[in-house]
Amino acid sequence: MADYERCSPRECNSEKGVCAAVSACTHKVIKQIDGAFESPIIFQDMCMAYWDCIEACPLDAIYIKHVT
């Protein structure tokens, strides 16, 4: 899940506005579909649960939501 209150592409990459979590995801499950400087969308159905995105995000805006 993405916490859009925390997420700020401009803050974590002021030059290009590229989301670090998008770059980290080898399965391309996270995308900035609206372009640079816009928050990413997570396509959770395709998530392989490697959690590279969580480690990559400097603002702790990505988190795991356990579904019971």
Ligand code: SF4
């Ligand atoms: S999810 Fe994290 S790395 Fe990606 S734009 Fe938001 S704050 Fe930056």
